[in-house]
Amino acid sequence: MATLRQLEYLVTIVDEGSFTRAAESLNVTQPGLSHQLQALEREVGGPLLERLPRGVRLTPAGRSMLPHARAALAEATRATNSARRATGVSTGELHLAALYSISSGVLPRVLGLWRRQHPEVRIRLFEHRRWDELAQAMAAGQADVAVGPLPRDWEGTARAIGAEEFLVVTHVDDPVAAVAEGPAVRLADLAERDWVHFTPDSGLSEILDDACAAAGFQPRIAVRTEQAPSAVEYAGAGLGPTLVPANTIPPHFAGTVLRPDPPVRRHLTGYTRTSPDPVTTSFLDILSSQAPLMPAHVAERLRDADRTTRAAPRKHE
Secondary structure: OOOOHHHHHHHHHHHHHHHHHHHHHHHHOHHHHEEEHHHHHHHOOOOOEEEEOOOEEEOHHHHOOOOOHHHHHHHHHEEEEEEEEOOOOOOOEEEEEEEEHEEEEEEEEHHHHHHOOOOEEEEEEEOOHHHHHHHHHHHHHHHOOEEEOOOOOOOOOOEEEEEEEEEEEEOOOHHHHHHHEOOEEHHHHOOEEEEEEEEEOOHHHHHHHHHHHHOOOOOEEEEEEEOOHHHHHHHHOOOHHHHHEEEHHOOOOOOEEEEEEEEEEEEEEEOOOOOOOHHHHHHHHHHHHHHOOHHHHHHHHHHHHHHHHHHHOOOOO
């Protein structure tokens, strides 16, 4: 059976790109490194790496084994941290995986509150562009807990957080205000506009495309960006409307903020592969109770717009 040391050697050789650099990184001799890799290859019944004049290349067997080797090493690290925390040792690391938009919109407040309770526990954050990439990384053992939409048929533990609302933001003088009904706007009324969109590998791109498709059109693109905060700034500068999670709109944003009709929401969870230890449970507790799905400053802007609409005199038919 393969040992964790052998798996560590395989991963390090691949990451360093050569036996020489891997041996230096691991502080072992190169013959010792080669011996352990050969023992691993005998165990699996074939070569895992091909030596090249400049570097190494994985064989098909090596490509198949590598993600499992990474997962095993990550799981071993988490097992050690979990055991230390369960026995009262407050140091260690919490490994956390999230989508980029959640990392910028939800996590700052949550991690600030959580860190004050666990100041000796370091946080290692892994960020992903799409929910399916996040799910694959979690299935491979990347982190203790993930924050995002719950993957289909997830067999681990899951804690519901709530529904994250997406809003249309645009320039303060955008003519969309003339067709908006209070704080709401029909997405179909924006069908002829150029949009601040997202790069195709961003999960936010799919959300925007799906929302526009449900309204009967395909959005024209003024510019693409990868991050929601950048999209907010571009929209506020007049490049066109965009659709972002409410919690990514900063308090200082001077543009127009509207609810799309039909509404666009994303249900979030905190999920783990195994039963969470006490420290991970503490994080999930704060996440589920304190996640800023709808920030107070954004909610107040929407209420103000609704009150203004209700107070305006009705036009005679």
